[in-house]
Amino acid sequence: MSYQALYRVWRPQRFDEIVGQRVITKTLKNALITDQISHAYLxxxxxxxxxxxxxKILAKAVNCQHLKDGEPCxxxxTCVAINQGALNDVIEIDAASNNGVEEIRNIxxxxxxxxxxxxxxxYIIDEVHMLSTGAFNALLKTLEEPPSHVIFILATTEPHKIPxxxxxxxxxxxxxxxSATDIEEQLTKILESKQVQFDDRAVKIIAKSAEGGMRDxxxxxxxxxxxxxxxxxxDSALQVTGSVARDELQRYFEAVLSGDVSSGLQVVEATLADGKDASQFIEDLVDYCQNLLLYQQNEALVTADELGLLxxxxxxxxxxxxxxxxxxxxxxxxxxxQQLRFTYxxxxxxxxxxxxxxxxxVQPQPAESVPPAGYQQLEEQVAQLQQQLQSLQQRPVTASVTPAKQTTPAKRAIPNSPKAPQPxxxxxxxxxxxxxxxxxxxYRSNWGALLQLLSVTQRAVLHVARPVAASDTGVVIAFDYGxxxxxAGSDExxxxxxxxxxxxxxxxxPKVFFVPKEEWPTLRQEYLQQHPRGTQSETADQQSEQSEPTAEEPKNVRRAKELFGDELVNVEDD
Structure with a gap:
């Protein structure tokens, strides 16, 4: 028999073999046990x-002749035929290549x-978001009132594109x-079953490089x-993943910390000569910085095994x-x-x-108190700012709003990493x-109490985050660092x-949504542009970070708030 890839050989055949999705598999098993099967799933x-x-496991389970505890036998x-892909009653369709109206009408x-x-x-329809508008319309009536003997299972990586x-x-x-831990356990199980000798560090690198995907x-x-x-x-894991050895990262970090540009350039040259990707090199450096910050917050956040890799x-x-x-x-x-994306x-x-x-x-921290000698200069700045504010008050309201809208696209924040999840x-x-x-x-009044309910590791991640908008059904949390x-976005x-x-x-x-802090003003601005400035949109704009200057504030007002705090600055419209 010809060689089969590992992801095909180790494809799960039971719900209990699905890695990292325990809540979903338990829900489906309970539905099968209680005979509460829906006609359509996404x-x-x-x-x-x-x-x-x-x-595929669900398709086997609903048709299995000897179902036990919600698991197919x-x-x-029936189970054997489905495993071999020989059962005509289980139909798999790739919507990427069968996305027209005629294909859906045929179904x-x-x-x-x-x-x-x-x-x-x-019917298992993969990548269903690729269907055309007409195809979705053709599928709609069947999904609404399907025959009792039909079950639709739709799969997609982009659910927001589905009507x-x-x-x-x-x-x-x-x-x-x-999680990387679950992936590491599964890889270890596979290597042990194949009786292959392996280095624990190599397994950790592969698990981390997969970025949450078992197939990857x-x-x-x-x-x-x-x-x-x-x-x-x-070494083989480093070669295959394109990652940089932690010893090399440490050499580079020590070089730039000490200002030794020559040694740092030597590490870069050696890394590129080994065929490593430049973007991956920076990704590994950011990861190294993250571990440094976590270790400074609490040494227990970086485990002993990880210390051996750093x-x-x-x-x-x-x-x-x-x-x-x-x-x-x-x-x-x-x-x-970000600049690497546009260069050869x-x-x-x-x-x-x-x-x-x-x-x-490192920029020095601002002094907590102003020395007596600086009071005169400070008073002069206050007088200048008051004059500038008076001149701003005499301008029409639209005069300060229009330039901000014109410059908004130029200030749009770019995600920190090409691999980072989008808000x-x-x-x-x-x-x-x-x-x-x-x-x-x-939410803000309960934020401190919420952090105390989390583990030390989770508390460290949310230490630099805070709620910026909320309703009765959900909350938006902004992170200071990308x-x-x-x-946080990849931590289940x-x-x-x-x-x-x-x-x-x-x-x-509640529903919880994460957003980088630097993208939050842009998202608010896009929301205001897409929605009429009625009561709801004004309310939503008011209860987001009010203390932070928005893109609509004039430069002088922003400067005044930076110096004295927004509670001391009062801007009145004529």
């Missing part, structure tokens, strides 16, 4: 998280006929990114074993470097990483990055539609703990 989520595998004729016409071998005729009329007729299950992890592992069939080594001098660096300098490093790295000379930008990091200096704009706009100041104050927003355990904590404090489970 499985949505990132690639490689088990959507199609779960759909995989031994009866609708054939769905009327009873199944020939099984109890249910099951609301379709979504309202489906049971929706959102698959989460699989198995594909990387397959490639690594092809590179070295005898054993999985740390270099011998990691603890020394974490104790000596100022966290403000790490923040500055991350901002510079993010800026250069990544080596040039990495050299520039090295020089900028080596020259970076759910539909969900955020839904919160803003019903946002109230009282709801926001309720890399922590990215970490954090989201679960957050929802449980809010339920305990508020008596309900």
């Amino acid at each position: 499985f949505s989520g990132p690639r490689g998280t088990g959507k199609t595998s779960t759909a 995989n031994e009866c004729e 609708r016409d054939k769905a009327k006929y009873a199944p020939t071998e099984a109890a249910y005729k099951v 609301a009329t379709i979504l309202s007729r489906l049971q929706r299950f959102d698959f989460k990114r699989i 992890a198995l594909s990387i592992l397959d490639q690594a074993l092809s590179y070295d069939p005898e054993q999985l080594t740390y 270099g011998d001098n990691f603890q020394k660096i974490a104790q000596e470097v100022d966290r403000r300098k790490i923040y500055q490093f991350v901002e510079i790295m993010n800026e250069v990483q 000379h990544p080596d040039l930008y990495l050299d520039i990055l090295t020089v900028r990091l080596a020259d970076a200096e 759910d704009m539909n969900g955020i706009f839904g919160i803003l539609d019903a946002a109230t100041k009282s709801a926001l104050e309720q 890399f922590l927003y990215q970490k 355990q954090l989201m679960t703990a957050l929802e449980q904590g809010l339920e305990q404090l508020l008596g309900q489970v």
Whole structure:
């Protein structure tokens, strides 16, 4: 028999074999046990998280002749035929290549006929968001009133592209990114079953590089074993994933911290000579900075196993470097990483990055009190600002609004990383539609108590985040740093703990949406442009970060608030 890829060999055949989606599999098993099967399902989520595998297992379970505890037996004729892809009553369709009206009409016409071998005729439509508008309309009536012997299972990575009329007729299950720990356990199980010697560090690197996708992890592992069939080594994992060895990252970090540009450039040259990707190099540097910040917050946040991957001098660096300098490093790295997307000379930008990091200096913290000698200068600044404010008050209101709208596109924040999750704009706009100041104050007043309910690791991630908009049904949380927003957006355990904590404090489970702080003003502005300035939109705009100057405020007003605080500055319109 010809060789099969690992992700095909290790495709789950039972609900219990699905990795990292315990809530979904338990719900489906209970529905099967109690005979409460719906006529249509939607499985949505990132690639490689088990959507199609779960759909096939569900198709087996509803037709299994010996169903036990909600699990298919995989031994009866029906289960065997489905596993072999030979059962005509289970139809898999790729909507990417069959997205026209005629294909859907064909499905609708054939769905009327009873199944020939099984109890249910099951249609699995993958990448359903690729269907055309006409195709969705053709599918709508069948989904609304399907025959009793038909079940539709739709799978997609982009549920926001599916019409609301379709979504309202489906049971929706959102698959989460699989945690690196769960992926690591599954990879270890596979390697042990294949009796392959492996380095624990190599497994950790592959699990982390998969970014929450089990299929991606198995594909990387397959490639690594092809590179070295005898054993999985740390070096082979680095070669396959394109990651940079932590020793090299440590050398680079020590060089730029000490201002040694020459040594830093040597590390860059060696890294590119090994065929490593420039963007991945910066990604690994940001990850190293994240570990430094977590270690400074609480040493327990970085486990002993991870310390072994971070270099011998990691603890020394974490104790000596100022966290403000790490923040500055991350901002510079993010800026250069965005520039890499538009260049054919990544080596040039990495050299520039090295020089900028080596020259970076920590800005001194502002003094807590003003010395007596500075009072006179401060009073002069106050007088100048008062004159400027008086002149602004005499201008029409639209005079300060129009330039802000013209410059808004130029100030649009770019995501911190090409791989970072995008904010759910539909969900955020839904919160803003019903946002109230009282709801926001309720979340902020309970924010400290919520953090105490979380683990130390989760508390560290949310330490630099805060609610910026809220309604009776949900809340928007902004993160000061993009890399922590990215970490929170892919952390299923954090989201679960957050929802449980809010339920305990508020008596309900709200919808929670994350957004980077630098993108929040732009999102608010887009919301205001897309919605009439009625009562709701004004309310939503008022109870977001009121203390922060918006894009509509004149420069002088923003400067006044920066110097004295917005509670001392009063702007009146004529």
